[in-house]
Amino acid sequence: MIMSRIEAPRDDVTGNLTDRLLAALPAEAVLTDPDVTASYANDMASFCPAGAPAVVVLPRTVEQVQHVMRTATELRVPVVPQGARTGLSGGANATDGCIVLSLTKMDRILEISPVDRIAVVEPGVVNAALSRAVEEHGLYYPPDPSSWEMCTIGGNIGTASGGLCCVKYGVTAEYVLGLEVVLADGRLMSTGRRTAKGVAGYDLTRLFVGSEGSLGIVVRAVLGLRPKPPQQLVLAAEFASAAAACDAVCRIMEGGHVPSLLELMDRTTVKAVNDLAHMGLPETTEALLLAAFDTPDPTADLAAVGALCEAAGATQVVPAEDAAESELLLQARRLSLTALEAVKGTTMIDDVCVPRSRLSAMLDGVEQIAAKYGLTIGVCCHAGDGNTHPTVCFDALDPDESRRARESFDEIMALGLELGGTITGEHGVGVLKKEWLAREIGPVGVEMQRAVKQVFDPLGILNPGKLF
Amino acid sequence: MIMSRIEAPRDDVTGNLTDRLLAALPAEAVLTDPDVTASYANDMASFCPAGAPAVVVLPRTVEQVQHVMRTATELRVPVVPQGARTGLSGGANATDGCIVLSLTKMDRILEISPVDRIAVVEPGVVNAALSRAVEEHGLYYPPDPSSWEMCTIGGNIGTASGGLCCVKYGVTAEYVLGLEVVLADGRLMSTGRRTAKGVAGYDLTRLFVGSEGSLGIVVRAVLGLRPKPPQQLVLAAEFASAAAACDAVCRIMEGGHVPSLLELMDRTTVKAVNDLAHMGLPETTEALLLAAFDTPDPTADLAAVGALCEAAGATQVVPAEDAAESELLLQARRLSLTALEAVKGTTMIDDVCVPRSRLSAMLDGVEQIAAKYGLTIGVCCHAGDGNTHPTVCFDALDPDESRRARESFDEIMALGLELGGTITGEHGVGVLKKEWLAREIGPVGVEMQRAVKQVFDPLGILNPGKLF
Structure with missing residues (x-):
């Protein structure tokens, strides 16, 4: 629809979108070649429809972003904000005729203050770049999504991203x-x-975090930092059943321990990682639990947690001897999604x-769903948070398998809600889960959320078709 | 206005407010005696106008709260939600003819789960009651406002309360x-x-936290808990100037330490505490810094921090030898506001x-403001957070002194904004600071916040006249 506007004659009454944008953006910041713009159509989610952008803009300044939004408002053109497009829910997918507003060029770290323990950044800063920059000051920016080497802080804010460290450090x-x-x-x-603190008026900051670009464009963020903790030490524990591993997780958390990560990989995931990277993980295990501590005395903490794992029935408990061994175990965990993708070529990663x-009930239910649909579903979890990533492996070229994949994916969400959980712990709603949002938050919640959206986006031009 | 409604004949077309309320509330939950209702008019803030409530209701169930709000909506009667009325900004002050909705009778702790590390509570649960209840399960609910023995969780949520522990544990x-x-x-x-995690839709939870009862009535809360930390050990350090104490604060935070509290009392405050409680605090000091650690080895942490204090020019550094000595030092800090109140009979506590x-610049500026207005202004701070409580001491019966008190109070807020701060770190805006909110968040912020208010409260009946 918008495409036809762009192809309309220059004297069209609405003006020409590209010309309008070029009035305040340099030519290299406004991409219109359809081959190029098409490459900005998707994030990394499966099964999410995406449209053809009319134009991709790559602003470098706040003023340029303001110009883009003013133009979009005047012309009633939808705007899809994007970071590195590593999202897993289609939240950054283009809609037909939209302006893709890529914030990746606004990538300056403007300030790092060790005394105030803050960083001020532009949205396009890559998570890993920030982490490394603050580390030089003895500081730590905890949120570490799997895509941390690529994903941007703006994208992290849009989806309220999590990661491995959340069990201790939050999202x-x-x-x-x-x-x-x-x-x-x-x-x-x-x-x-x-x-450090502040309660002046409504917390609009938190309203924007996780709003998936549907309320406004974040162009600068003040981020809180922590002092860099000691290097973490990791323990691996093998279990003869997922239930026993989940029991260990409960004992660890009930025991008052504060691990810096507590991750679970099921047998399918362990095997997939071995197949991909020949890491020599124990394939006889039904569940591999990784626990880590970044405390002053991680060895003592690992010993205590190891004893709890044994009490829960661990068949083997192996604490890493040093940072290098720890890093190897974490690499196995970080490879999980890539490894599961290799199983059948395509995955749908639930969240x-x-x-x-209820973690044990969840894993048990996922196994039943996998059997029911005749599919391979590997599960890796941020177990300490109860945040599971059941990953449906399927052949996208097989229509029947694809249908079963989608159905099992939905059934996993239904199970999560039944167990008092949420459809998304850290990936967001995007396009993928929008029918499910209503099921989770109910009609009154949807009504109020839509009304809030209306306040900030009365014309409905900001990332339309996402969330609701 | 509403009072006249109540006195109107029973066949009045709008019906009788009290009768309507009594249709679903027991008689003891609906108070109309003006002597009694007048006692619910105020929270603990000075200089905040309060009106006469038409009625005070004390519901015990969610359904009763729903009935109150339905009635208020039908009759267009303002509703002022209240907890223990320990607030310091007039946020719980009645407006003329309002329904005071006191949530204090909804005081059940519904669930405590050590595995999930959550508690589910009603809003009237007293902060200390929750803290003690979760402690029995080895758990810890950190937020600890000074009024923790009286204030309610609902009130804490309304104002997004802080306390001494925030520097480590947040608000x-x-x-x-x-x-x-x-x-x-x-x-x-x-x-x-x-x-533990969840990002389904906009974060309306956070929008309600700190909304001062202006968006809806919180009737139940799921609260996150932490494992109970070890007993903290406190160190006291004396300084010959506030600037040196602030330098120590910066060195401690820059050095990557994570104290469980880091508090500063100026000379005025120290003297006031001695005068009140004869605690034998060192009156020659210009600033007393209290630092605490609840780590596995607090003695080592206190030694490190003590050395930083000495490097910053501390004249004396005294680590507490045990929990009892630590508790005495904390008592001195907790008595600060009461002690300052005794100086001239009345205080205005800034936040x-x-x-x-910028803490040092702030304290310096407050001293100049005190001199300019010829007033005693004691300062105690959550120094680790930069959250100052300059406390203006004045005689409320002296009109000129009262005027100067109010002016100095405002000048302190202006100074805070100038230094890149906020007018309220933890007490909220209420009535007291509503003109200042606009100065802090600007016209666009005010417009959007008002629009959000309109979404949830289209008739403007929820705690009117607060915040904006």
């Missing part, structure tokens, strides 16, 4: 103190603060989070 | 995972989750939070 939301946001009409709004006391 | 907002909220029209809405790198 992105915990680290966003203040924002500068370009509103749908191009106005600039500041939210929050650069102080159901349940109360950790 | 109330960090611990609220999910809410049940009765909306202005009486409908019930669930927000958030009972899982300006600045980046901790």
Whole structure:
């Protein structure tokens, strides 16, 4: 629809979108070649429809973003904000005729303050770049999604990303103190603060975190930092059943331990990792639990947790002897999704989070769903958080298998809700789960959320078709 | 205005407010005696106007709260939600003819789960009661406002309360995972989750935290808990200037230490505490810094921090030898506000939070403001957070002194904003600071916040006249 606008004559009454954008953006920041713009159509989710962008813009300044939004408002053109497009829910997928607003060129770290323990950054800063930069000051930016080497802080804010460290350090939301946001009409709004605390007015900062680009464009963020903790030490424990591993998780958390990560890989995942990377993980295990501590005395903590694993029935408990061994175990975990992708060529990665006391019931249910649909579903979990990633492996060229994959994926979400959980612990709703959002939050919740959306985006131009 | 409604004949077309309320509330839950209702008019803030409530209701169930809100919506009667009325900004002050909705009778702890590390509570649970209850399970609910023995969780959620522990453990907002909220029209809405993580839809939970009862009535909360840390050990350090004490604070935080509290009392405060409680604190000091650690080896941490204090010019550094000595030092800090109140009979307690790198400039500025207005202004701070409580001591019967008190109070907020801070770190805006909110968040922020308010409270009946 918008495409036809672009091809309309220059004297068209609405003007030409590209020309309007070029009035305040340099030529290299406005991409219109359809081959190029098509490459910005998708994030990394399966089964999510995506449209053809009319134009991709790559602003470098706040003023340029304001110009884009003013133009979009005037012409009623939808805007899809994007970071590195590593998302797993289609939240960054283009819609037909949209402006793709890629924030990747706004990638400056503007300030790092060790005394105030904050960093001020532009949205396009890559997570790993920030992590490394603050590390030089003895600081730590915890949120570490699997895609941390590629994904951007703006994208992390959009989806309220998590990662391996959340069990101790929480998710992105915990680290966003203040924002500068370009509103749908191009106005600039500041939210929050650069102080450690602050309660002046409604917490619009948190409202924007996880809003998937549907309320405004984050152009600057004040992030809280922590002092860099000691190097973590990892323990691996093997179990003869997933239930026993989940029992260990409950004992560890009930025992008052604070691991810096607590991850679970099921047999399918372990085998997939071995097949991919020949890491020599124990394939006889039904569940491999990784626990880590970054405390002053991690060896003592690992010993205590190892004893709890044994009490829960671990068949073998192997604490890493040093950082290098620890890193190897973590590599195995980090390879899980890639390894599962290799099983059948395509995956759908679910992101159901349940109360950790229900983790065992969740894993049990996923196994039944896999059997019912005749599919391979590998599960790796941020077990300490109850956040599971059941990963449906399928051949996308096989229509029947694809259908079963989608059905099993949905059934996993239903199971999560039944167990008192949420459809998404850290990946967001995007396109993939929008029918499920309503099931989780109910009609009153949907009504109020839509009304909030209406406040910030009265014309409905900001990432339309996502969330709701 | 509403009072006249109550006195109107029973066949009045709008019906009688009290009768309507009594249709679903027992007689003892509906208070109309003006002497009694007047006692619910105020929280603990000075200089905040309060009106006469038409009626005070004390519901015990969610259904009763829904009935109150339906009635209020039908009759267009304002509703002022209240906890223990320990607030310091007038946020719980009645407006003329309002329904005071006191949640203090909804005081059940519904669930404590050590595995899931959550508690589910009603809003009237007293902070200390929850803290003690979870402690029996080896758990810890950190937020500890000074009023923790009296204040309620609902009130804490309303103001996003802080306390001494925030420097390590964060504020109330960090611990609220999910809410049940009765909306202005009486409908019930669930927000958030009972899982460790969750990003399904906009974060309405956080929007309600700190909203001062202006968006809906919190009737149930899922709170996150931590494992109970070891007993903390406290160190006291004396300084010959506030600037040196602030330098120590910066060195401690820059050095990567994570104290469980880091508090500063100025000379005025120290003297006031001695005068009140004869605690034998060192009156020659210009600033007393208290640092605590609840780590596995607090003695080592205190030694490191003591050395930093000495490097910053501390004249004396005294680590407590045990928990009892530590508790005495904390008592001195906790008595500060009461002690300052005794100086002239009345206080205005400011709550300006600045980046901790600007703490010294803040204290210096407050001293100049005190001199300019010829007033005693004692300062105690959550120094590790940069959250200062300059406390203006004055004689409320002296009109000129009262005027100067109010002016100095405002000047302190202006100074805080100038230093990149916020007008309120943890006490909220209420009535006291509502003109200042606009100065802090700017016209676009105010416009968007008002629009959000409009979504949840289209008739403007929820705690009117607060925040904006």
